[in-house]
Amino acid sequence: MTVTVPSKVNVHLAVGPARDDGYHELTTVFQALSLTDTVTVSVAEESSMHVAGEGEKIVPRDERNLAWRAVDVLAEHLDTTPAELGPVRIALEKGIPVAGGMAGGSADAAGALLALSTLWKLDLSRDELTRLAGKLGSDVPFSLVGGTALGTGRGEELLPVLTRHTFHWVLAFAQRGLSTPRVYQELDRLRDVGDPPSAVGDHDVVIEALASGDPHRLAELIGNDLQIAAVSLRPELRRTLRAGVEAGALAGLVSGSGPTCAFLCEDAESAVQVSARLSGAGVCRTVRVASGPVPGARVVEPDGGP
Ligand code: ATP
DSSP states (O other), rough: EEEEEEEEEEEEEEEEEETTTTTTEEEEEEEEEEEEEEEEEEOOSSSSSEEEEEEEEEOSSSSTSSSHHHHHHHHHHTSHHHHHHHHEEEEEEESTTTTTTSSSHHHHHHHHHHHHHHHTTTTOHHHHHHHHHHOOOOTHHHHHHBEEEEEEETEEEEEEEOOOOOOOEEEEEEEEOHHHHHHHHHHHHHHHHHHHOSOOOHHHHHHHHHHOOOHHHHTTEETTTTTTHHHHHTTTTTHHHHHHHHOOOSSSEEETTSEEEEEEEESSHHHHHHHHHHHHHHHHSSSEEEOOBBBBBBEEEETTTO
C-alpha cells in the first residue's frame, strides 16, 4: 500500500503572541506543493522502518518518527494495542527536506495514517482521519487534505481556499535543518528585546490574490513572521533570498520555520530558469522546482508496488 503526500509552503504566516500552553496563535495560508514523500506500508513478520532519500541519515527509525506514531493513534482510536493490529513494515521515500519548514515529518504521519487505515481496511471517513491527524501534530491535518487552506489555532483548524490556478515555485534547500521550537523561541526573544515589524498583512487579500491566479499580485503579498527569526539564526539565508530574486523570481520567503527558501515564479518556464541560475549561485545545497496546489495524501499503489 503506497501513499504519496505533499510538502507545504506557508504563503502567509502571521504569528500571534505565545499562549499559556506555550503554543503561538497562528493565522496561515498553506499551499500543498508537488515536492512529495512516499509512504509504503505492508504486513510483515516483524515491525520495521526504512528511510531513503532526503536526509535519510538523520531521520529517526524508532518511535520518535511521526509515521510510527500513526500506528499508536490508530490503535488508540480502535481501543486496541499496536501489537493487536500486527507487525508492519513502513518505508519512507523522502523528497521533502528534513527540518526544512516544509512539514516533512507531518507529511509522513499523514501518509502513514492513510496507508495503514487502508491496509487494515478500517473504513475511516476523511473527517475521522483528519481528527486523528490533529492528534499527531498541527500540520498533519493539512498534509492529509492538501490544496490551499487557511489554518488557524495552531494551524490545525482548516478552511479550504478555492484556487483554480497553479503557481510555480523554486525551493532552495539549506545545508542543515532548523528546529521549529528554536525558531519560535528566537521570535519571542526578538519581540522581547525590540519590536520587529510584522512581515505580513491581511490574510484576506492573500486569499483574493490566490483566487485571481495572478502570481505578480500574490508576489507582493507573501510574507512570514517567522522569517526574521530564521534569518537571525541563519544570517546566510539573506543571501539566498536575494539570489532567488536576482535569478528572476517574483518574490521569495522562508518556508514556515525555515531554513528552506521558497521563490514564487511567473510561470513553469521561468521556474526552470530561476532554478538553473540559483543552482549556479552557490547559496544553497539543492534546488527543486515545484508547483501547487496539489492534493493531499492519496493512495497511488494499493498493492505496495512491484
Ligand atoms: P514543520 O514544517 O512541520 O515545522 P519541518 O519540516 O521543519 O516541520 P520535519 O522534517 O518534520 O521538520 O522534521 C523535524 C524533526 O522531526 C526532525 O529533526 C526529525 O528528528 C523528526 N522526525 C520525526 N519523524 C520524521 C520524519 N518522518 N521525517 C523527518 N523528520 C522526522
